[in-house]
Amino acid sequence: MSGFRFAKEHPRLIPIGMMLANDKELYREIYGEREDRSAEFFRDLLEYGKEQGEIDPAIDMRVVAKLLTGMTFSLTDFIWEDGKLDLDDMEIIDQMLYFIENGLKKKE
Numbered sequence: 001m002s003g004f005r006f007a008k009e010h011p012r013l014i015p016i017g018m019m020l021a022n023d024k025e026l027y028r029e030i031y032g033e034r035e036d037r038s039a040e041f042f043r044d045l046l047e048y049g050k051e052q053g054e055i056d057p058a059i060d061m062r063v064v065a066k067l068l069t070g071m072t073f074s075l076t077d078f079i080w081e082d083g084k085l086d087l088d089d090m091e092i093i094d095q096m097l098y099f100i101e102n103g104l105k106k107k108e
Contacts, residue, residue, distance in 0.1 A: 038069040071096060 043065035049055035075096050079089045 035069055035073065038072065039065045041065075042068040068100070071100075 039062075043061050046055055046059070046061045046064055050057055050059075050061065055061075075092065079085065079092055
């Protein structure tokens with residue numbers, strides 16, 4: 001999410017980010033290590049939530065951390081599809097956070 005904040009504060013640098021986003025091989029070469037760090041970050045966060053009793057202990061933290069990392073990278077690709085960052089994109093981020101917190105199952 002900090003990348004979106006950076007883009008809003010430095011709009012003249014957005015074209016460089018767009019070139020990077022369009023070259024998937026280069027993107028993965030640069031961000032591959034970040035994906036590992038991201039999964040580690042999510043795993044630590046999930047473990048903390050589990051210790052606090054906020055996360056279901058039956059959940060495989062390694063799998064969920066990898067899913068969250070993938071969702072974050074995919075969401076970034078989705079948001080950048082139109083080539084611009086705007087307030088509508090925050091709604092997309094809010095939807096992802098809602099999904100993470102509430103899941104797919106309809107609440108009764």
